[in-house]
Amino acid sequence: MGKHLEERFFLALMIASLAIVTGSLVFILTTVVVKGLPALNLAMVTQVPKGGYYLGKEGGILNAITGSLALAGGATLLSLALSLPVVLYLQLFARDSRFVYLVRLSLDVLWGIPSIVYGAFGFTLLLFLGLRASLLGGIMALAFLELPILVRAMEEVMIMVPFELKEASYALGATRLETALRVVVRQTLPGLLTALLLAFGRGIGDAASVLFTAGYTDRLPTSLLRPVASLPLAVFFQLGTPVPEVRERAYASALILTVIILVISLGTRLLARRFTRHVVR
Amino acid sequence: MSDPVIQIRGLSVAYGNQLAVRDVSVDIPARQITAIIGPSGCGKTTLLRSMSRLIELVEGVRVWGQVLFHGQNIYDPRVDVTEIRKRIGLLAQRPFTLPMSIYENVAYGPHLHGLRKRKALDAIVEKELRAAGLWDEVKDRLHAPASALSVGQQQRLCLARGLAVEPEVLLCDEVTSALDPISGQRIEARLLELKTDYTIVLVTHVLRQARRLADYVIFMYMGELIEHGPANQVFHDPQEAKTRAYLKGEFY
Numbered sequence: 001m002g003k004h005l006e007e008r009f010f011l012a013l014m015i016a017s018l019a020i021v022t023g024s025l026v027f028i029l030t031t032v033v034v035k036g037l038p039a040l041n042l043a044m045v046t047q048v049p050k051g052g053y054y055l056g057k058e059g060g061i062l063n064a065i066t067g068s069l070a071l072a073g074g075a076t077l078l079s080l081a082l083s084l085p086v087v088l089y090l091q092l093f094a095r096d097s098r099f100v101y102l103v104r105l106s107l108d109v110l111w112g113i114p115s116i117v118y119g120a121f122g123f124t125l126l127l128f129l130g131l132r133a134s135l136l137g138g139i140m141a142l143a144f145l146e147l148p149i150l151v152r153a154m155e156e157v158m159i160m161v162p163f164e165l166k167e168a169s170y171a172l173g174a175t176r177l178e179t180a181l182r183v184v185v186r187q188t189l190p191g192l193l194t195a196l197l198l199a200f201g202r203g204i205g206d207a208a209s210v211l212f213t214a215g216y217t218d219r220l221p222t223s224l225l226r227p228v229a230s231l232p233l234a235v236f237f238q239l240g241t242p243v244p245e246v247r248e249r250a251y252a253s254a255l256i257l258t259v260i261i262l263v264i265s266l267g268t269r270l271l272a273r274r275f276t277r278h279v280v281r
Numbered sequence: 282m283s284d285p286v287i288q289i290r291g292l293s294v295a296y297g298n299q300l301a302v303r304d305v306s307v308d309i310p311a312r313q314i315t316a317i318i319g320p321s322g323c324g325k326t327t328l329l330r331s332m333s334r335l336i337e338l339v340e341g342v343r344v345w346g347q348v349l350f351h352g353q354n355i356y357d358p359r360v361d362v363t364e365i366r367k368r369i370g371l372l373a374q375r376p377f378t379l380p381m382s383i384y385e386n387v388a389y390g391p392h393l394h395g396l397r398k399r400k401a402l403d404a405i406v407e408k409e410l411r412a413a414g415l416w417d418e419v420k421d422r423l424h425a426p427a428s429a430l431s432v433g434q435q436q437r438l439c440l441a442r443g444l445a446v447e448p449e450v451l452l453c454d455e456v457t458s459a460l461d462p463i464s465g466q467r468i469e470a471r472l473l474e475l476k477t478d479y480t481i482v483l484v485t486h487v488l489r490q491a492r493r494l495a496d497y498v499i500f501m502y503m504g505e506l507i508e509h510g511p512a513n514q515v516f517h518d519p520q521e522a523k524t525r526a527y528l529k530g531e532f533y
Contacts, residue, residue: 165377168377168379169379171333173363173364174363278382
């Protein structure tokens, strides 16, 4: 009897936490959709704001949509270019396990640093380089933000590659680099894509690190050296105004941001499934 | 006895502080099947993997002594290890196909070593798949994923992949132990055919397999080489008490 009661009690607790988790997701999504959907129209996604993003009642958020895609896309590519060599080095070349441990530890610390710190660091870097808030600056700050996620996520995937698979390649006279690029990367492609998605999602959703480094503008991104708008900042700047039309743009931005992340997440899953064709288990 | 291809001289291998192979010296005769036998953990696999420096992939491993391949010590720092591994191939216990198509698995090695001509690659793929006895089963689906093959087929694919880089020596590490009996027999038949062109070193803990295949036998126990000689002599007139005991099945 006592045991039975105990089991029911904990079952109820589990159901309650499940309800809280899924409930909050549903609640957030509903809020975003309910507030955002009415604000959404063709002009919203095809025009830039008119008369200033903070006060102008006309126009849309195309500046923020394109800006965010450019920022997160550029940052993910830059971050990939920086992290793939790190990952391959850690996985295939590094002999000293204490050094590897230190690298992993630093990355984990970096992962935990609040993004406003990346923003402040990026801003300092920009000043040092003699640049001002721009697409390039935003890309650099976001790339730093995404780097630890990308390295650790890609590494997790590569650790799973069986030793014998690498040995099979070495046994044919392949070098470590050839083995890495032709066998390990191919074997882990679905996982690498997922890691990229994770990093892109973190990048496109982050407001603090682009606040100082990318700035904000009504224009579309045309140059690496000019400021760009972004969806998180579109929410942040436009939600706090007394003008209802401007607030609508904030809700629309939130909805679009959510949809972008959803589409990319589902798309990557589909892509990843295609690439598992050759994966050896 | 024909000229030795590989001469092992005073070879010792340690993992950390654990000595796995102790001062082994032995010659591997050309174009014969040499079986390394002995109980589990006796250093058979370590000895085998020392012969193409694959042992170096293990973290914390140390190697002393020499392995001479056509008279040259493969542990000489000036030696190109990829060249050694190209000429001394490996067939592992469990088949691990590369994450690509059947065709690409066989073409991987030659492509790696600079062969880019499609026709030449096609020819190699067909030749080696035939040599491995797999061609008829896969010729219509060369571009299907290798992982779709059965385990027995995968092992023959690994054999074809290994042959495609034209090695002289084939190191075989318990190559039938993960296979069903029929697939195992097929591999054994291939090895008997291949020994006219290749020097084969086979690690096995199945004594009957060694009796079926071996021309030359090396018996290891606790990391030491106890006895070696022509198969007939070792199996029918072993000189050492430990060899006799092992052959009688007194320990595994």
